[in-house]
Amino acid sequence: MIVEPAKSEDRQGILAVTAKIDIFTDEEKDTVRELWDDGGYNFLVAHHAGRVIGFTCFGERGLTRGTYDLYWIAVDPSARRLGAGKALMRATESDVQKRGGRLIVIETSGLEEYASTRAFYEGVGYEKEAVIRDFYKVGDDLVIYTLHL
Numbered sequence: 001m002i003v004e005p006a007k008s009e010d011r012q013g014i015l016a017v018t019a020k021i022d023i024f025t026d027e028e029k030d031t032v033r034e035l036w037d038d039g040g041y042n043f044l045v046a047h048h049a050g051r052v053i054g055f056t057c058f059g060e061r062g063l064t065r066g067t068y069d070l071y072w073i074a075v076d077p078s079a080r081r082l083g084a085g086k087a088l089m090r091a092t093e094s095d096v097q098k099r100g101g102r103l104i105v106i107e108t109s110g111l112e113e114y115a116s117t118r119a120f121y122e123g124v125g126y127e128k129e130a131v132i133r134d135f136y137k138v139g140d141d142l143v144i145y146t147l148h149l
């Protein structure tokens with residue numbers, strides 16, 4: 001497996017991975033496409049056997065010094081357990097550090113469907129920093145994770 005900055009030819013692979021994530025809504029899937037197409041965001045991709053099996057999207061948070069948001073991480077369900085998620089996180093952290101970053105912030109849902117996502121973040125060393133109840137909608141909390149680099 002290789003993790004590297006995404007190239008223009010990775011667009012379809014990124015969108016294909018996004019389409020396979022059942023917990024992503026259509027609106028969320030459209031957002032990934034918009035972030036890619038708008039530019040200005042950093043994407044890393046994991047390649048395995050000649051295809052994109054995962055990606056991260058991240059960028060510097062406005063009005064901060066050295067704080068970066070991880071907007072998305074996704075791994076093709078058929079490629080899970082290959083270590084792509086952890087490899088993508090470590091490569092993202094390294095890239096953020098090279099850019100002068102000192103803090104990564106991740107925002108995710110508190111819904112039960114995201115329990116494995118939250119467990120993943122905690123398993124790779126991120127700390128649950130805050131929970132804002134009923135943020136996305138009633139019954140869907142915002143859970144914020146951080147990693148100080």
